[in-house]
Amino acid sequence: MTINDRPTGWPGFEDVDAYTMGDAARRCQVGGVIDGLKPQTAGSGFVGRALTARVEYHPNTPLPLGQYGAAALLDRVAPGDVVILDGGARFLSAFGDLAITIIQRRGGVAAVVNAAVRDIEDIDPTFPLFARGVAITSIASHGFITGVGEPVHVEGIKIETGDLVAGCKGGIVAVPAGAADEVRRQSLEIIESDRRVREGLERGESMGSLWQQHKATGGAEPQGR
Structure with missing residues (x-):
């Protein structure tokens, strides 16, 4: 995949990779780099607009799987979006193949999960999916998705819905929307x-x-x- 073939949801950044964007963000003293989330598929390069949410986790309270609340997030996905789901860096799967398929079909350009993912064998290998790894056990049995559209903090980096987000094999770069130009x-x-x-x-x-x-x-x- 060449840089111009990457999924992109932010006009003007078609020729800018995440490595260069990270250098530029450091010069401008805005945003930051998230090193701990790596691509779980062959697709790694992307640039788009953040759509944020988080998982509220209750380790001592079993919850019905039907209360996970993924629909509230997935129904908001629009073309050009990068879904950012903060699972608190837990090594539990927060997304699987069905969620990724919905994001992809709705025009999302990538998914960034601050937790683990699952069903990796059934996910389109060209779709950029970043996470802490692959796990069988789901976070949904003790957690639910909330705060759709609200700011999240991943590795100390604040990301708001609408921010510029890019990815490469090295990790993720996030830039406040107002600093994108x-x-x-x-x-x-x-x-x-x-x-x-x-x-x-x-x-x-x-x-x-x-x-x-x-x-x-x-x-x-x-x-x-």
């Missing part, structure tokens, strides 16, 4: 600076001189992007 501008500057470095290397210029030019434009130290 500035992060895009910074991202394009980084991409252009990297392009000049690559062209210089092809011409046989030294890495030292190119690095000085790269720093002069505010670029991060070249790492082979």
Whole structure:
């Protein structure tokens, strides 16, 4: 999958990968990177608009599975959305193949689960699905989905519905909606600076001189992007 083939739900970021966006967000001192959630499918690159919810967990109170409340979240999914479900980083499955199928069919571009997932063998391998891992035991027997559209905090990063979210094999980048334009501008500057470095290397210029030019434009130290 090339960068232009990634699921995207935010115009203007078609040519910006999550690695570059993370660098740009750090420059702008906005948002943050979530390193602990990794792709569970082959699909990893995406960019879109956050739709948030969380799981309220009661470990000592068994709950009927019919009270999990996933429909309240899944019925809100619109084209371009990235579903962000905060399961409190518990290694219990919060989503399975049915939920992911609904998200995908409603035009969602990715799902990010701060918990585990299940049924991975039956999920479209091209759909970007991020989680803490794969588990059999469901969180639904002791928890329910609530707070649809309310802010969540994942690894200390605040994510609100409508925020810019991107993913890659390295993890997740979240940027407040109001900072998206500035992060895009910074991202394009980084991409252009990297392009000049690559062209210089092809011409046989030294890495030292190119690095000085790269720093002069505010670029991060070249790492082979």
